[in-house]
Amino acid sequence: MRYSEVFSQGFDPARVHPGGLWPDELLVAGVRVDALGRIAHWDAAAEALLGYPASEVLGSRGEMLAPMSRFPRVESLMERITTGPATTGPCTARHRDGRPVELAAWTYRVPETPGVGGDVFAFLVAVSAVLEMRGSRALLDGLCGQSPIGLAAFDSDLRYLQVNTALEAINGVPEAEHLGKRLHEVLPDINSAEMEAVMRRVLDTGESVVDFRVTGRTPATGLEDRVWSCSHFRLEDTRKRPFGVAISVVDVTARVRAEQAAAESHRRLDLLNEAAARIGTTLDMRRTAQELADVALRGFADIATVDLMVAAADDAAATFGSDLAGGIAVRRLGKAPARGSPEADVLAPLGATLHYPPDAPYVQAITRRDPFVVAEVDERAITASSCHTGAVRQLRELGVHSLLMVPLLARGKVLGATTFYRAAPARPFSPDDVALARDMASRAAVYLDNARLYTREHDTAVTLQRSLLSHRLTPPPGIEVAHCYRPASDINEVGGDWYDVVGMSGGRAALVVGDVMGHGITAAAVMGQLRSAVRTLARLALPPEQLLRELDAGMADLPGAPLATAPMRSATRQPAPARSPRPAILHRPSSTPTAPPNCWNCPPGRRWESAASTSSRSSCRCPRAASSSSTPTASWRPAARTSTSD
Template sequence: MGGHKEQDVARQGFDVADAVPLLLDPRGVVSGWTGQAERLLGYSASEAAGRKFAELLTPEDAERVPDLVERCRGGGGWTGLLTALHRDGRPVAVTVRVTPTVEPRGRSPLLVLMSELADSPGWDMSRAVLEQMVAGSPIGIAIVDTDLRFVWSNTALEQFGGGPAHRRLGLRFGDVQPGLDAESVEAQMRHVLETGERVVGYEHAGRVRSAPLRDTTHMLSFTRLDDEQGRPMGVYYTVVDVTGWHRTRQRLDLLVRAGERIGRTLDIVRTAQELADVAVPGLAEFVVVDLLETVLRGAEPSPGPFSESGRVPLRRAGHRSLYEDLPRTVVERGEVVSYLADSPPIRCLATGRSWRREQLDPLATGWVVGTPGGHVPTFLELGLQSVMIVPVRARGATLGITAFFRRRREHPFDADDLSLAEDLVSRAAVCVDNARRYTRERDSALVLQRSLLPHRLPEQSAVEVSACYRPADELTGLGGDWYDLIPLSGARVALVVGEVPGHGIDAAAAMGGLRTAVRTLAALDLPPEEVLGHLDDLVGRPAGDEGAGSEGTCGQPVGSGCLYVVYDPVDGRCAMAAAGHPSPAVVAPDGSVTFVELPQGPALGVGGPPFESVELSLPEGSTLALHTDGLLLPADGDGIADADRDRLRRALETDSPSLELNCRAVVDALVPTRPFDDVALLMARTKRLDPGHVAVWELPADPAVVAEARRTATGQLARWGLDELVFTTELVVSELVTNAIRYASGPVRLRLIRERSLVCEVLDGGATAPHLRHPRATDEGGRGLLLVSQLSQRWGTRFLPEGKIIWAEQSLDGAAV
């Protein structure tokens, strides 16, 4: 009984036999009552007969009864929703259909059919109404039996081909639509028959009979039909053409992929290739991207317009094909492309407008000339049928062209395809132009930085030196890391490594200014901590009258780092100080690696405690490794840890035949690919001067000792074979020793150093620097230092804790060495 009741409820929405009937006389009074009406509203036949139909309804709906009775008495009918009142007073929502009847004596009773809405989906429909609905539906509808043969279909299904409904009867899906994958569709039908589960929104693509030359997409839904005993009778399915929606979704998906895959790097050629990769096969079967040679070099493109009759230098930057034969028969990537004058590509360059052909002219001879292979295949020889050419334009400039091709004649490019191609190319054009601008700026910064970095380190006898610089990766850009070697007095050298925060041309320019400042301060022969102190004042001093900012004097950015090392090859002593910079590593002659315990001073310009230096003695053959933090800094920028130093230690322990190879091997081991930050590594292997090339004499503070100093120096020069320098050296020694005895206190020390030049040094206990005067002709004195400056290559003063040293250098050119 329960199953029969469920079938009755399911049938109420469609079968008039399930409705509750009753009769009204022409005045709207109940004249016939049934048991079904009694069960629905609770009134017995005796209670309902003779009552007005309006009395059985709510007051709101009762007011509508006279109008609908009058309408039906005129021969019309009425169908709608009303609310009846049960005998116990509760409302009952019902669907009502009122139709007139015709009796022989001219009386026209009204037939009322009511169905309760509680268990019904809506109106009770007659078969005629239902057939009218499904037959006139714009959605294709069909019913197949359990053998999957058509037993009914509506008119809308004919729009997909296969003939009218009566021709489909008894046929299978594959018989009606041979261009579709019938097996997959029938598999869905069998699944529905076996499980009773509905399949909704099943998409199927193929070629229907109504459009045999193009692919279309349809959305199908399948529902099983059961008889009154619940046994499967067949499958009812609907079909809707969603080709337009499907193509729109494909285009949106393609644009999403383009946004994700195009422009992932700042490389022009790679960006062009990404455009070709995205467009095949989603939009075209063969794509080429040709860019102006000036664009590939990072230069500004010509503002145009281009001449349609002239030759424009283009280069193939990217291509992609579904077919293996096409790339071998056309211009390869990287080759020059020359198009015929007045050809569509040249016209697109000249006008900046796209060009499309759904079908190429059978007499087309091609547009490309001068290919390396000799024979220029026509598009028809390549099997290409439809083409679009879209100019690559960004920020008002034309950068090149992109050509899209299809081989299949039945699938020509349409206006929607051209719109999609233009969207793709416009997105790629911005990325190409960004890459071009980055290439230009990076190349300019590299040229600037390479011009500011030493082209070759100066020759000297204190250290064997090698340096390696590696710029940052393409996304981070060029930085401001630098290195230098500065010859100092007394055969000493200064080794410097520094870094400027930031990237690009500004960082490179700031680096050049900082390097110049260091070289200027180094010429003063100051200790390392004093050099950094003066440099800190220079960087931290505000420029002009604008007040303090993020940049100091000469545009030096606050926060720069610097490591300054002074090495003396006479005694092997090494002094160093650091400003916000990693400590150097020392490789002993036996290959062991240690790191200098160097007090870390603040970065330049940020303020803080004074800089401190350390001094150590290095055996001959020791190697100093000065580096910027990019050599060890991880990609997350969390700072240098002990593990990073261990990596540097292992790299430095690897021996190489030469210092230059060792320097490059260390950088390659620690940053095998382009680093996250700039890397500068300066390696210096210490030397010691031959003790026989250094002579030292302690002199008492007595004017009579000056003559003895001249004779002693002359004898040493004779032993060194430097007789050509005896005269000038006697004058230099005489003047320097005389000044030391006259103006200073304490003992005097004379030292001669024979290196690449002859160095004469005089140490005294004075704390004042000598002043070079330009005496008049009538002056009796004041010519000593002027004479020294004229006879020497260079001269100067440096201060020590015990006093000062006045030194002078003479060139050994022409002397016997």
């Protein structure tokens, strides 16, 4: 291409080299002067620089460009162009509005015919624009060089144009190895495809993206995964035409890890609160074990099992110590999910009995009373457990990669162990997870031991009560008795209820139904004592009211002075109710007791507060019963009042 053809195309900023120069910031004008000194080409950039249209200067010798005489003597533009060979230097031209414009000119003379001068080409820039660009460039270079934030510019093809010193350190790659390359070519171990998609969107839409997270490794981080926060914005020239994307990069790994730690801490606290609310709602060992397994699945593990030693699970009264030299047998009382999961189905079902030899990891965890962690179920862990069970290999094939066994300790005893499993993509169990599992297991172990102790006491009370109840009643001839025992309260509570038929002389029989206040072994034991006392007193043929008085006096000697009630009937072939005199009440110490109307709601035999003698008659202040019963009842407690009336 001839030199004249270069200028004939005019000023086109789009033809600027793609290296990133901004043509509107440094306006470069093109002028051609022929061998006769006439201006032969004047482009649009020259018009923008000096204000003269091409029609006013073409063909002239540039007289209008000469600076006015009042300006200091500086070589004029035409002198610089027309004199000498190729030159570079300053000159001055007069703007169309009359002001002088200091220029920097680059000229080149082209010989066309030997011995004859040729055309001169000149490139002109304003000195003020050069100085301004140098200041901006110095500011930009200082910002890029001194900034602790990584900065980079990409062209429209998303290839590196420039990176600063901080980004070189972040990436661990020199600037020269960035330029002209795509992101994945420089950093293959980050999520470059996602990042380039974001940059392409920014380039197309002009919408900036803030805090896009990039994860992975760079040559500077080695094998450690890091997290970076990247912000993207589009690069535009002064005519708002996009030509690339700039990004800023900040390493936020420490902040992300702190946020994750805080979130994990909140999650653990929530799980502990939920465990406290959901575990131990009953005094049933199987229910409590299942509650522990169910809570573990709420964000802590993918599979959970709870196993209790057979001695603790089957015999609440059994004693078991730490002698596990012969191995252990455990009963599976809790499992979640119980069914429907391929991984969980590999494990033994609920109710199964498992036997472990002394060298099994399970037994070792219980013996040491410390959690046993397999952070990564690899071939080594599979080999170590293969002689005891094949479930570990099957679990590994199904994606389970980490397990944690925690002993259940309560009141210095090992009740069993709970095991947690995690499958991909969950992370392995960490030391913090071990501490959380220990807390949950400790809480559950106390509830399990409470259930065990309750079961032992309950079984003892049931045995005692059944031994004291009459399994076969033998009334005297002529009397038929039908009986049935139905607990009125919780079927799990054992109380002091009893019934009996005592044969008496003369073909009579005493029918007794008693109830000792309270539940448990104490109530059952008191019930046995009262039953024996009633049978003894009834055989003395005492009237019912006198029998109850004697029984009342005998109860005063019992520890704790329990309260009991007992309906009693002395029966012959013609039944008649056994009833003590109606109670009397004294309103004032000096007043006379009054006889009340019939009061069916007050059980005879009960002691009432009164200042009158035992022979006084009075009435009680209790509401009239909605219905009456022909079976009189009596209640008694130790004589703790100042005066009583039966």
